[in-house]
Amino acid sequence: MVLADRVCKNFGALQVLKGVSIEVQPGEVACLIGPSGSGKSTFLRCVNHLEKVNAGRLEVDGELIGYRERGGRLYELSPREAARQRRDIGMVFQHFNLFPHRTALENIIEAPVLVGGKSKSEATERALDLLSQVGLRAKADAYPAQLSGGQQQRVAIARALAMDPKLMLFDEPTSALDPELVGDVLAVMRTLAAEGMTMVVVTHEMGFAREVADQLVFMDGGVVVERGDPRELLSNPQQARTQEFLSKLL
Ligand code: ADP
Numbered sequence: 252m253v254l255a256d257r258v259c260k261n262f263g264a265l266q267v268l269k270g271v272s273i274e275v276q277p278g279e280v281a282c283l284i285g286p287s288g289s290g291k292s293t294f295l296r297c298v299n300h301l302e303k304v305n306a307g308r309l310e311v312d313g314e315l316i317g318y319r320e321r322g323g324r325l326y327e328l329s330p331r332e333a334a335r336q337r338r339d340i341g342m343v344f345q346h347f348n349l350f351p352h353r354t355a356l357e358n359i360i361e362a363p364v365l366v367g368g369k370s371k372s373e374a375t376e377r378a379l380d381l382l383s384q385v386g387l388r389a390k391a392d393a394y395p396a397q398l399s400g401g402q403q404q405r406v407a408i409a410r411a412l413a414m415d416p417k418l419m420l421f422d423e424p425t426s427a428l429d430p431e432l433v434g435d436v437l438a439v440m441r442t443l444a445a446e447g448m449t450m451v452v453v454t455h456e457m458g459f460a461r462e463v464a465d466q467l468v469f470m471d472g473g474v475v476v477e478r479g480d481p482r483e484l485l486s487n488p489q490q491a492r493t494q495e496f497l498s499k500l501l
């Protein structure tokens with residue numbers, strides 16, 4: 252579903268991704284960890300067409316979205332093709348990013364109606380199902396400000412799911428939440444994973460990573476330092492940088 256081969260990304264002179272190689276199979280959950288500034292968000296943003304790679308090769312769902320060999324020409328998707336593929340990718344951010352002047356329900360039906368070509372009644376029916384799935388059927392008419400952070404994040408997940416994505420990207424989905432609200436959001440993500448959704452999750456929730464992830468990827472300084480089975484990697488990291496990072500978390 253995601254194939255990154257020596258992906259590089261720079262912002263002007265700042266080299267942020269320095270050859271990231273990651274593979275995520277359909278149905279797999281990959282958790283991405285690493286210190287702040289290591290390029291985790293930038294990588295997700297490249298996968299979601301919010302940034303363009305400068306070099307290397309990036310494929311999503313079997314489609315080449317960016318490619319350049321050393322010194323060669325850059326290949327990238329046209330804006331139209333990128334927009335089409337983005338519809339199949341759901342992304343959930345740390346700060347929910349719900350529309351403040353729309354209810355939970357209105358937030359969820361927006362894209363299916365405007366971009367997905369669904370009728371309002373069809374989109375509403377599906378949105379109510381999704382709200383039930385995330386445990387918020389009773390909050391359909393609430394505005395974001397009337398919801399807790401955890402509830403807002405669950406609405407954001409439902410909103411991403413409303414486009415029936417093939418791939419879900421989560422960028423620190425629980426980092427902005429009070430500790431007591433984290434569990435409900437993780438529970439929704441666990442269920443999604445169990446249902447076979449392909450997920451790439453940037454997180455500091457090591458319990459979630461250990462139990463749910465099929466692979467754990469440790470990034471530092473714009474490269475993948477180590478990746479593998481989460482239990483093995485957490486209990487027996489091979490690289491000094493991984494050991495140091497994990498020891499600070501515990
Ligand atoms: P992480 O998510 O691992 O904390 P990021 O991918 O957000 O790391 O950022 C990696 C580096 O790239 C940081 O030094 C950050 O300041 C820089 N960066 C990210 N986005 C931009 C941008 N749009 N312009 C310039 N620098 C950026």
Ligand code: MG
Binds near residue numbers: 291
């Ligand atoms: Mg980040």
